[in-house]
Amino acid sequence: MGNVGEEGSLRKLFDFLTGKKLEWESMGETYDVVYIGNDKYEFKAGKENFRKQLKIYFPNETKSIDVYLKLIDRANRMGNVFFFEKIFKPILSQSLGWLIRKRYEVYSNKTTAEVLSKITSNKRLLAVLCAQCGNYGLTPKHSSFAAHAMVVGHFMEGGYYPTGGASQIANKTIDTLNENGGAVYINAKVDEIIIEKNRVQGVKIEGTFIPCKSVISNVGITNTFTKLLSESARKKCNIDLKNVSPSSAHLCLYLALTKSDAALNLPKHNVWYFDNENIDATFDEITLKNAPEKFAYISFPSAKDLLWQEEHPNTAIIQALSVGNYEWFKQYENSSWMKRDEAYVEIKKDFENSMLERLYTLFPQIKGNILITEVSTPLSTKHFSNYQHGEIYGLEHTPTRFSLPFLRPETKIKGLRLTGQDITLVGVAGAMLSGMLCAITILKFRVAALFKEMGQ
Ligand SMILES: Cc1cc2nc3c(=O)[nH]c(=O)nc-3n(C[C@H](O)[C@H](O)[C@H](O)COP(=O)(O)OP(=O)(O)OC[C@H]3O[C@@H](n4cnc5c(N)ncnc54)[C@H](O)[C@@H]3O)c2cc1C
Structure with missing residues (x-):
């Protein structure tokens, strides 16, 4: 995350949401390193x-x-x-x-x-x-x-990592919600938002009807209007998604290593690798076979996390991802997680091998120190996050997206509001901004008291 240092513009919001319990560790002077072939460029905070x-x-x-x-x-x-x-x-x-x-x-x-x-x-x-x-x-x-x-x-102004890992963003926020009389449910898949006479009546979760007057949806505009609501609701809200596609998907290799980040001299910064300087052509040329040869994004969560060595001594983790097209995996979409075809497992293995090659050229010191590997595909993203095409960031960030009139918190259905990355922009910050905007539409003038409480 950016902007969460002591003076960062998002810091007060996070402090408010988590009762100041979420701490952030700076990624240091250099937050991103770019490789174009063998040439290296550092992004300084x-x-x-x-x-x-x-x-x-x-x-x-x-x-x-x-x-x-x-x-x-x-x-x-x-x-x-x-x-x-x-x-x-x-x-x-x-x-x-x-x-x-x-x-x-x-x-x-x-x-x-x-x-x-x-x-x-x-x-x-x-x-x-x-x-x-x-x-x-x-x-x-x-x-x-x-x-x-x-x-x-x-x-x-630099990059920051939440102490204890990314899950702490959710965990510490949930603590605040619980302390204030809220409740959070996981593994609770909403099947339908029930609308009658243009007003929200409730939601259906696995067949059970839960009445409510208000629904705020952050499951993405496509999910909300093609999976949870009827076509008439979509028409009522003038939702027209034909000119905007889902964002691209990804494949990721997760590695656990047998030594600490310090012992392996692994950095805190992220790495962006491109095999040449024409980014558009490079991405156009990416196939299932050559993805990590062409492009890789590598990050080192354990190196960024102050608590990692305390909780997992003498280990380290790396995430290395590249572009992954949903179409490459479509034939396996009806199989279930961890029970997919042998051929699917083979594809994952091939990706793992080619990504390891990429990693060994950039960080040869990890060779011989790998404890566990796992690969995720766009089907994993769909399984865990319910994005229908395994898309990484909701709607794609084209010029058209910025002209869509319905990407707003309020809808034409009474009691139905939208939030999350699709309403504003990708990222935790984008999703938070959407949350703020949505909250303002609910609180109206009472929002001044909220800002005061946050010290804004
Ligand atoms: C690999 C990866 C790395 C990223 N790294 C960063 C990063 O370093 N920094 C950063 O700022 N951003 C990062 N992002 C982007 C960031 O995670 C998203 O932009 C952000 O989480 C979007 O928040 P959201 O609330 O809009 O949606 P989500 O976080 O996707 O939340 C939507 C939730 O709704 C749930 N859901 C879906 N359908 C239903 C249903 N029918 N019923 C109930 N629940 C449902 C999903 O399971 C999900 O938990 C990354 C994304 C990916 C995929």
Whole structure:
């Protein structure tokens, strides 16, 4: 996560949600390292450090780098207003809201490649600037510059990891919910949201009807409107998903190692590997056979976690992922988790071997120190998170996505609200922002008291 350091803009919100029980560990001065073939580029925390480092790599591009950083700032300032507009009531949204959306189109309606090609023609610089595109799941030719700017801006002051692991984000938030009279249910699959006379009546969970007046759905716009609601509800809310696709999916190798991160000299930073500087072409060429040869994202959760060695002494973990197309696995979609075909297991094994090759070239010291391996596919994402195409980040972050009028917390059905990454943007931060916007539509003017309590 970005922006959760002591002064970070999301820190107060996390402190509020978790009663200050969630702690964050900085990933250090360098939060991302990009490899393009054998060439290495470090992303330094802090805008001025970031700028300085880029200028060292690209001394002939100093002006372009300044223009780029200015543009990121401008786009994000306007982006914040664009997202805030999502809580406007229809009448304000049609007038002032229209103006806000129109102004943001300068960024949101253009692809990252279109915007960046106006700043520089240096292919290597373009590749380095776009190397974090895996964070929003779309290459420069297809992604909206608005998504690029938001995600790059999010990490500009550095990366942070929740102490105790990513599960602590949920665990510590659940503690607060329980303390305040809430209740959280897991393995409780909602089959249907029941609507009568244009009003929410309740939900059905595995055949059991639970009456309620209000439903806030974060299961994604596609799930909400194609799985949980009828076609008439979809029509009522003017949901038209034909111009926007699910984001791409992924394959991931999870490794457990027999020595500590320190003993193996593993870094805290993430690694983005591309085999050449043309990111769009690289992604177009990816197949099931060559994915890790072309692209890999590698992270070291145990190295980032202060508590890991206390709880799991003399071990380390690595996650290494690449692009994975749902279509490659579609023929196995009707089999169940851990009971799939032998051929499916073989595919996973092949991926494991080719990803290990990639890892051994970058981190040869892990060879001979592997304890456990496991591979996830887009079917795993579907199994665990219920994204129908195993998509990694909900709806894809194209220019079209930013023009969809129904990606707002309030719907035309009374009592039905939407939240989560689809309403704003990918990431824990995007989902939190959606949550805030949705809460504001419920609390209305009472939100001032909430902000006061949060010290905002
Ligand atoms: C491999 C991977 C790595 C990532 N790394 C990062 C990162 O480092 N930093 C970052 O900020 N973001 C990261 N993200 C993105 C981040 O996880 C998402 O953007 C964020 O979790 C979205 O939150 P959400 O609430 O919108 O949806 P989700 O977190 O997907 O929550 C939706 C929940 O609804 C449940 N659900 C679905 N259907 C039903 C149903 N019918 N009934 C009941 N429950 C249902 C799902 O099981 C799921 O738990 C990563 C994502 C992936 C896949």
